[in-house]
Amino acid sequence: MTDMPTTLPASTLLTLTNIESAYGPVKAIRGVSLEVRKGQIVTLLGSNGAGKTTLLKTISGIMEPVRGSIEFAQEDITARESSDIVRKGISHVPEGREVFPLLTVYENLMMGAYTRSDRDAVARDLAQAYRYFPILKEREQQAAGLLSGGQQQMLAIARALLADPQMILMDEPSLGLSPKLTKEIFDIIRMINRDSGRSILLVEQNARIALQTADFGYIMENGRIVMQDTCERLMEKDDIQEFYLGIKQEGVRAERRWKKKKTWR
Numbered sequence: 001m002t003d004m005p006t007t008l009p010a011s012t013l014l015t016l017t018n019i020e021s022a023y024g025p026v027k028a029i030r031g032v033s034l035e036v037r038k039g040q041i042v043t044l045l046g047s048n049g050a051g052k053t054t055l056l057k058t059i060s061g062i063m064e065p066v067r068g069s070i071e072f073a074q075e076d077i078t079a080r081e082s083s084d085i086v087r088k089g090i091s092h093v094p095e096g097r098e099v100f101p102l103l104t105v106y107e108n109l110m111m112g113a114y115t116r117s118d119r120d121a122v123a124r125d126l127a128q129a130y131r132y133f134p135i136l137k138e139r140e141q142q143a144a145g146l147l148s149g150g151q152q153q154m155l156a157i158a159r160a161l162l163a164d165p166q167m168i169l170m171d172e173p174s175l176g177l178s179p180k181l182t183k184e185i186f187d188i189i190r191m192i193n194r195d196s197g198r199s200i201l202l203v204e205q206n207a208r209i210a211l212q213t214a215d216f217g218y219i220m221e222n223g224r225i226v227m228q229d230t231c232e233r234l235m236e237k238d239d240i241q242e243f244y245l246g247i248k249q250e251g252v253r254a255e256r257r258w259k260k261k262k263t264w265r
């Protein structure tokens, strides 16, 4: 026997260190450090205005952080151009999908591949995206604006895949979708992660499905991380059950706490 561990820990893909981001005088991110490992799904939960979208925008280069650093695949990508960050391997599925409504489904998908010149590989990734979302193949030549909300979400995810990312940032994929469609989308999110080992940083209002899907979770409030743990352990915590999963604890103490301001343990 040696002292070597039997399994090596998965290596880190994305590391945020003390990130601060602001909209002019409004500080939205107040010192966030987090980590996503290769092949992991990590979820970021928090109430409205907590700073989740701002954090994803800061990672993908849409916003420049005021302080702190972002490292991806052993390289400092802090404040790089968005297109550089896409090329490096991070795709962003933005909040509210943001597909190009007047372009066809196919043209939207090709926009996802704009940083690439490897045409054969793009064709292969397009075929794979159509396997995940057959409806997009059927609607290939239709304007994206004519798709339903769920189909537009599928298109936004498929477009992100066309960049052949190592990591996908997803901002509220279930927004506005029925429970049935949400389940379908999440089944495919799991598949995308499993099939190709792409890491996913998942922002989601539906805490239950996010915690069931992800390996690790961060809870964000007022621009800060207030809790972090494996999803298994997070789901057991009273605060998470009360505030995110809507499970009320038995007894008077819980009733009182429900009415009080959030406190984190």
Ligand SMILES: Nc1ncnc2c1ncn2[C@@H]1O[C@H](COP(=O)(O)OP(=O)(O)OP(=O)(O)O)[C@@H](O)[C@H]1O
Pocket (backbone or CB within 6 Å): 023, 026, 027, 028, 046, 047, 048, 049, 050, 051, 052, 053, 054, 055, 095
């Ligand atoms: N374009 C903007 N200009 C000024 N302030 C903004 C802007 N966008 C967001 N903010 C502010 O930054 C903070 C964080 O917002 P952000 O959109 O990142 O939150 P969020 O966690 O994604 O919320 P939600 O769950 O509603 O999507 C909020 O206080 C918000 O009001």
Ligand SMILES: [Mg+2]
Pocket (backbone or CB within 6 Å): 052, 053, 054, 095, 171
């Ligand atoms: Mg948001």
